[in-house]
Amino acid sequence: MPGVDAAWAEQVCGRWGACGVMTVNAGEVIGFLLVAPPDLLPAGSDFAVGASRDAAVLITGWVAEPHRRHGVGKQLVRSAAAFAVRRSIRALEAFGSTVATTNGTRATVLLPVGWLTAVGFEVSRPHPITPRLRMELRSTARWRFELSSVIGRLAGLVARPAPPEPASYEPARFDSDRAGVPTQGSHGI
Template sequence: MGLSRRPVRLTVDHLTALSGHGADCLYWQLDPVRRSRLSGEEAAEEKRDWVSEVLREWGACGHVLLDDDVVVAHALYAPAAFAPGSASLPTAPVTPDAVQLLTVWVDLEHRGGGLGRLLVRAAAKDLVDREVVALEAFGDSRRHPHGCVVPTGFLTALGFRTQRAHPAYPRMRMELRSTLRWKDEVEQAIGALLGAVRPAKAPKPAPPAVRE
């Protein structure tokens, strides 16, 4: 089957196939004290419960990419109310009109191919369809970033702009309406280009002149 280039919506069943920080990372879901008290198995169960709750109360909260049914990349997003762990960051809270991008993770063997960008675009499209105004994320600007926090450089490359500056954890924002307009402009430009390269139709012959 091979790698699918079409992200699919995250379900609870996908969690067992997540690697890296995906299956048991509770950086956003719990405060630091509660996180420290859980074993790896308990953390994985807590993560499943969290995904189930968000799906039930709010709706889709992530996308995954599959390679022969193995999850090789995933992204999570949710309203800030479902991410109490972010309260410990110095640039919190997320702006009320935005949804928070929590985690973007790509398997080491699949990095460098734009999969993370693809997942964020899928999230943006989903949120625009749900009339969400913006997507915000806490960037990690440290030399060795935490696996559950998105690197600031990655966010900047995607078009996120600094909403609240900080040397380690800036809060970044993407205006989704602007992103949608940009997408429309690109599609229109492609359409114009295709029209320019199509062979022009032969002009219809002029009607014969009428002699008086």
């Protein structure tokens, strides 16, 4: 893909933060997704045309062959979604490919539409070869907000017990006639 190089990645990292997510197993990178906001997409990128301004664009990705079909890609998408939510991004978008590709050694530019839909994307602009897909993040993040809201309401329903009264100590009073025997009502030890 033209323009996807170290200089572009440094520019995105400097202006937006990390430009993707990756997973490592035993010190070896076994998968990654490259993500950026539309205004920071690589120069000359077809992704910038038609990308929504409220979304980050999933540019490309890859999972090593032995780790495919084990949930690594789905975890990468979840990580990218969490990353985007922290930056107040409303959605992830991707341009998928309906053309089958087999390349186990490096990333292909467009991810397969079947895989994108399997991990939660929905087609937002149909196209016979390169449809645009979108994953709304508010539904992903909404349950966290709703859960914290419910917990807050429940906490308001439960009355907190009053703090315990401090323990008191009353020194024993001794009757001088009885030589050291505590009087009634005293707390001698």
